[in-house]
Amino acid sequence: MPLDVTGLGLDALAARVRAWLEDHLPAHWRDAALTGDRHALAAIARDDAVTRAWYAELGDSGLATAGWPVEHGGLGLAADGVAVVADELARLHAGRPMSDFVGVALAGPTIVEWGTDEQKRRFLRPLALGEHRWCQLFSEPGAGSDLAALTTRATRCADGDWVVDGQKVWSSFSDRADYGLLMARTDPGRAKHRGITYFLLDMRSPGVEVRPLRQLNGQSEFGEVFLTDVMVPDTDRLGRENQGWAVAMTTLAQERSGLSGRPGVGPGRADALAARARDTGAWDDPLLRDRILRAFVAERVLQMTTVRAFADLGRREPGAEGSIRKLAHGTLDATLGLLATEVEPGGAVAHDPADGDAEAALDAFLSGKILSIAGGTSEIQRNIIGERVLGLPRDRDPYADVPFAERPRG
């Protein structure tokens, strides 16, 4: 039953959501969140029965997908309302985990915009209730920044369905995904961006093989996905044949915006770093202190910019300006990761595994480059800002109108 939030201002919305969450979240979860008990929260995150039941209840309330239209299980809130809900969920660690980012933040809005009625019925509700997990099958070994260079091939069969062959890579959470957002080339006789189609791939289809990749930070968040003679029904095509690039733009804009931090001004990672520096004594180093304070200022500026961007977004879809925040967030994350190790003397190389703070510092360092690569690298964000925000001349592609099959490779 969706929570009734009609006509509420932002403060009243926050109060309503907070009251509902405190009332409905299992008591041990709420207590662990309010006391900041990291071990208890980690144990809850591993407890599939508890999380599944909670995500179903949260989804039913509309709070997991607050920006979606009401008829599709959301609350129909504008961007600033969605941010208020996200803050309340974060306060109690009660929102959907990062592994659901592709589903809730990318697949949902893309299906809302481009899906047929049947696709909306099939996919949106299970997604909101946490029943389906999604991954994003865009990048390939030869197509990352230059995504339109993808060569995974989807060929039409006589009955109108498709057979897909190719390889994807860096596909986050693909080892546990039920569905994948898949881009494949359907007409190599057309120019690069014009012969691509977008599909909703059932990851349990025969011919889909996922091989996890081990990352620098020790996790295996993403994997390679091999697709061999995979049958995809035409009913799982999202948008029109050969027009998948336009559909992908919706997904990518949502991704840039979603990876740019939540709006809200207040203590952030730099504050925590400063507090830790006082504990370890690193604060006494004036040069390090200066760099922490610069990071503090950069974080506050990013927070305020995000608040302004969300207020301006209203019900509009995020556009190219999201690249500004994505770039700033990626840069800040890398800086904070580096500073974290300097604040933990020796912690990065020889920490006691029981020392959670030192372990977190090492992880922050090793994961510090993620945000300047995932969802489009910082260089690509600079290109987008230059061309689409500042209106600078576009990078010329002399082969823009040449059929993909006839383009020189490399």
Ligand SMILES: Cc1cc2nc3c(=O)[nH]c(=O)nc-3n(C[C@H](O)[C@H](O)[C@H](O)COP(=O)(O)OP(=O)(O)OC[C@H]3O[C@@H](n4cnc5c(N)ncnc54)[C@H](O)[C@@H]3O)c2cc1C
């Ligand atoms: C943690 C993580 C999770 C990811 N999850 C997913 C996922 O779920 N699904 C998915 O499809 N992909 C995912 N990716 C892949 C990500 O989208 C790509 O890594 C990214 O787009 C860059 O592509 P690439 O790795 O092929 O690098 P390349 O495109 O080969 O780039 C190499 C270098 O060249 C620079 N460069 C390239 N072109 C230009 C240009 N025109 N101008 C200036 N500089 C340029 C780049 O900035 C980069 O520094 C993930 C990546 C990471 C790190």
